[in-house]
Amino acid sequence: MTKKYISELKPIDEVFSVWDVLTPDERQFVRNNYSVHHFKKNEMIQIEGERPTHMMILAMGKVKVTKEGVGGRNQIIRMLRPGEHFSYRGIIANDVYSTNVSAFEDSVIYMIKADIFLSILRHNNAFCYRFLEELSTDLAASDARTVNLTQKHIRGRLAEALLFLKKNYGLEEDGATISIYLSREDLANLSNMTTSNAIRTLSNFANEHVIAMDGRKLKIIDEERLKRISKIG
Amino acid sequence: MTKKYISELKPIDEVFSVWDVLTPDERQFVRNNYSVHHFKKNEMIQIEGERPTHMMILAMGKVKVTKEGVGGRNQIIRMLRPGEHFSYRGIIANDVYSTNVSAFEDSVIYMIKADIFLSILRHNNAFCYRFLEELSTDLAASDARTVNLTQKHIRGRLAEALLFLKKNYGLEEDGATISIYLSREDLANLSNMTTSNAIRTLSNFANEHVIAMDGRKLKIIDEERLKRISKIG
DNA sequence: TGAAAACAATGTTTTATAGCACAAATTTAG
DNA sequence: CTAAATTTGTGCTATAAAACATTGTTTTCA
CATH class of the missing domain: 1.10.10.10 (Winged helix-like DNA-binding domain superfamily/Winged helix DNA-binding domain)
Known part of the structure; x- marks a missing residue:
């Protein structure tokens, strides 16, 4: 399994889809400051209510974003594919995590510290705009989901x-x-x-x-x- | 009623909550390029599926954001107060409106053309970041709403x-x-x-x-x- | 390898909520 | 100012989906 990871795991510059808008300096900055984490099937990656510490990029595997509802019943809000970003909403809104994230299968995640992510967001307009686009799309999806699930x-x-x-x-x-x-x-x-x-x-x-x-x-x-x-x- | 509007209507620099991050040039740019629109109670302001043309700011009154569900049954997604922005999600995501907006009561709306809004977003990082914050907050609210309404x-x-x-x-x-x-x-x-x-x-x-x-x-x-x-x- | 746990399948009962019908009250409009 | 339309209030019925119970099947791991 580890073998498989090593051979198939793409480097961060290929996985991080906003790489193209980063300056050479920022690229180096990210390369020097990201970490790689392995999660086993069903392992929790982020917990609702905790303070966000890193923005995360799913490098390999599949993860689910869930939210706990009434009586501990939990609902899947989103499911991610490699290349998708997560855990950053709370960093931006200066809020605790509003969702849980756990691994569906063995997964590899690249993490960038919150302050580093924020500092790029605040200095690189194109980078900031990309996340603005992403949240705009996610918001429409979430609203559509609400109507689908309720009606x-x-x-x-x-x-x-x-x-x-x-x-x-x-x-x-x-x-x-x-x-x-x-x-x-x-x-x-x-x-x-x-x-x-x-x-x-x-x-x-x-x-x-x-x-x-x-x-x-x-x-x-x-x-x-x-x-x-x-x-x- | 019209009297009331004239006396109570705040100018755009007071209503538009991101005014503080605009440069003097941008402020003038906005002042020269916004328009004021009055809507009567129950009048439609934006229609699901249409192309967005303006970002909007509710200057006075109350509006509701709705989404049409199964069998024409429609659901209220959000309700806005004066000072709140709307109609901009689709501009950013380059998407049609995902929701309807209509006036709950007689309302006044300031509108800024989509291209002008986009051009400021793309040049002013602090401005862009403010909307990023706003969408981050809205997304968590939408997800929370989904769970509340379904469970x-x-x-x-x-x-x-x-x-x-x-x-x-x-x-x-x-x-x-x-x-x-x-x-x-x-x-x-x-x-x-x-x-x-x-x-x-x-x-x-x-x-x-x-x-x-x-x-x-x-x-x-x-x-x-x-x-x-x-x-x- | 065998016991325990987790998961899948299916039938039965109960309950929350939609759907409908109708009357009363209120608002709107000619 | 009246007639029509809309909104509000209630009771009754039908039904979708949850809750519960039971049994079989697969997976886990000690």
Whole structure:
């Protein structure tokens, strides 16, 4: 596994998508001041309510951003792919973390100290603007998510989640299997329903030949149908 | 009414909260390039799906930001007070409006053309950073809202909405009446429930002496109780 | 390797909330 | 100033989804 990391892990200048707007000095500054952290599956990376210390970049693996709700029930807010930034919102808003982040699978994360991140933000306008764009996009996504989760019925929400997973993580070589394997519980937390209902609805979809299941491997058979189910709610 | 506007309307340099980070040149630039628009109660200010043309600042009045959901049911995403910025997210993300905005009551809005706003954003780092802060705060609020609306029960959601209204718009001189009068329908759209349920739950709160009602005027009698109801969901 | 834990599947019961219908009150407009 | 339209208030019904219970299956790890 470590072997795999060493061979596949991209350097920070390739992973950090805003590298192009950094000056040579800033690049050197970042190179001298970032750290690499490995997290095992299910390990917590950031905890809601704590003070942010670093801005983070997912270098390898998959992580989930969750929020604890009523009665400890927790909801998946966002799921990240390598190259995505996180843990920086609280730094900017001078706020504690508003979410938990944990590793879905073994992951590698590049971290840049908060003060270093802030100092670049405050001196490099193009850099600042990139994050402004990112938050603008995230905000629309969050608002859309609120409406989807509150107004759609179970089938619509699960269909939406499956389409999201496909879009976000892509398909395997067979052109149908979604390239991320979630537990039924995670799938439920993503679609705001109980685990039993995720299981039940998944079974229904399989009976209707909209999807096919093999344990945690989910194949999308009839994407059009799934889109229709998601649309009508 | 027009009289009232003329006498109470603050000039843009007082309303636009980021004025302090503008250079003298930029201030003049904005002064020469903004426009003032009056909207009547219930009038649409921006429409979901259209291309953004201006960044806007609410100078006077109250507006609501909504999003259309399944079956035309629409949800209140945000409610603004004078001094708050809106309509700029889409400009930055180069996206169409993701929400509707309409006037709750007669309102006055200052508008700055998109290209002018963008040009300042791209040249003035402190200005850019201010909006970065604003979006960071809004994003956490949106995520929190998602969890509240999806996990809390009707009573909890309505209690939360009442507390929000109090916090956002304050109380009248009597120290109890919330300084905004919403229709039951708007209150329902804010708390993600049907109008009947908003009415019913409001009656329950009144019977329990948590609030008192006089038409659209809502008095908070027992704020602690309301907080508890909101908390337990 | 075998026991314990975690996960998946499914049926049954209960409950919260939407949906509907209708009456009363209030606001708006001709 | 009246008629129409909108908003508010209530009761009843239907139903989606949670909660609970049980059993089988897979994974973990001591």
